[in-house]
Amino acid sequence: MSPTIHMRDDLLARARARLSASKIRDLRRLAVTQDGESIKLSGRVSSYYHMQLAQELVRGECGGVVVNEMQVR
Numbered sequence: 001m002s003p004t005i006h007m008r009d010d011l012l013a014r015a016r017a018r019l020s021a022s023k024i025r026d027l028r029r030l031a032v033t034q035d036g037e038s039i040k041l042s043g044r045v046s047s048y049y050h051m052q053l054a055q056e057l058v059r060g061e062c063g064g065v066v067v068n069e070m071q072v073r
Contacts, residue, residue, distance in 0.1 A: 011034065011039070011062050011064070012032065012033075012034045012039070014061050014062060015032050015039050015058045015061060015062050016032045017061075018057045018058060018060075018061040019032065019054060019057060019058065022053075022057065024050060024053070026043075026044070026045040026046055026050050026054075027045070027050060027053065027054050027057070029043055029044075030042065030043040030045070030054055030070065031043050032058070035067070037064050037065065038064060038065035038066065038067050039058055039062055039064060039065070039066050039067065040066075040067040040069055041054055041055065041058060041066060041067070041068055041069060041070055042069040042070060043070055043071075044070065044071050044072070044073050045070055045071075045072055045073070046072070046073050047072060048072055051068065051070050051072060054070065055068055
């Protein structure tokens, strides 16, 4: 496995782990994918606060660009 693939897998795993550790069910259910060096979050959340919280949790863990494709119910 090349170092680049390993780093991408690690980044994705850290983003998913951060959300899955949340006490907020909506955040644990989000889909997390990677496109280049950016992390994409998609799914539904119950408030704009939860949307922002998900973005910041992932951004804080990964330090990169977070693409928001979430929807508020």
